[in-house]
Amino acid sequence: MLVLILGLLLFLGTHSVRIVADGWRSRTIARIGPLPWKGAYTLVSLLGFGLIVWGFGLARQQPVVLWQPPVGLKHLNSLFTLLAFVLLAAAYVPGNKIQARLHHPMAAGVKLWAFGHLLATATLADAVLFGTFVLWAVLDFRAARQRDRAQSTVYAPGRWMPTAVTVLVGLLAWGVFAFWLHASWIGMAPFGRTF
Known part of the structure; x- marks a missing residue:
C-alpha cells in the first residue's frame, strides 16, 4: 500500500x-x-x-475487502466511465459544446470515472486509489473555476459538429478500453472474465 x-x-x-x-x-x-x-x-x-x-x-x-458492492453499482460505473471518456474527449476536441458548458471537462471526467469506480469496487486499495482521485478532481475543478472567475475567462459557445465528433470519439475510446484494453492493462475485464 x-x-x-x-x-x-x-x-x-x-x-x-x-x-x-x-x-x-x-x-x-x-x-x-x-x-x-x-x-x-x-x-x-x-x-x-x-x-x-x-x-x-x-x-x-x-486485498483487504471492505464491502461487497451490488451489481447495479457496477453497471452504474460503466455508465459513469462512458460519460468520463466523452468528457475526456471534450477536453481535446476544439469548439465543442461540452467544453463550452463545463469549461474543464477533463476534471469532471476524472470525477465521474473515480466516483463510479469507488462505488463499484470493494477493497481498501480501491478506496485509497479512487477516493484520492475523487478528492483531487473535486479540488482541481473548483480551483480551475475560481481561476476562470478571477481572470474573467470567457469560453466560446461551441458548435454541434465538434460536439458530435467529441461524443463519437469518447464512445469509441470507451468501447476499445472497456472491451479490450482494461483486461490486458488492468487484469480485470469489466464485461467478461478476469485475467
Whole structure:
C-alpha cells in the first residue's frame, strides 16, 4: 500500500501545483523556462503513475475487502466511465459544446470515472486509489473555476459538429478500453472474465 500512496502523492501532487501554489508555479516557469518545467513535471508524473500501477498491483495481491458492492453499482460505473471518456474527449476536441458548458471537462471526467469506480469496487486499495482521485478532481475543478472567475475567462459557445465528433470519439475510446484494453492493462475485464 505504501508504494501506491507514494505514487499518488507524486502523481497527484504534481497535478495539484495549480491548486495549492499557482503563483509559485508561474514564478518557477518564468525563472527556469517552460521546457524545463514541462520536462520535470512529466518525469515526476510518469514516476508517480508507474508507482501507482505497481503499488495497486501489489495491493491487489493481498486485498483487504471492505464491502461487497451490488451489481447495479457496477453497471452504474460503466455508465459513469462512458460519460468520463466523452468528457475526456471534450477536453481535446476544439469548439465543442461540452467544453463550452463545463469549461474543464477533463476534471469532471476524472470525477465521474473515480466516483463510479469507488462505488463499484470493494477493497481498501480501491478506496485509497479512487477516493484520492475523487478528492483531487473535486479540488482541481473548483480551483480551475475560481481561476476562470478571477481572470474573467470567457469560453466560446461551441458548435454541434465538434460536439458530435467529441461524443463519437469518447464512445469509441470507451468501447476499445472497456472491451479490450482494461483486461490486458488492468487484469480485470469489466464485461467478461478476469485475467
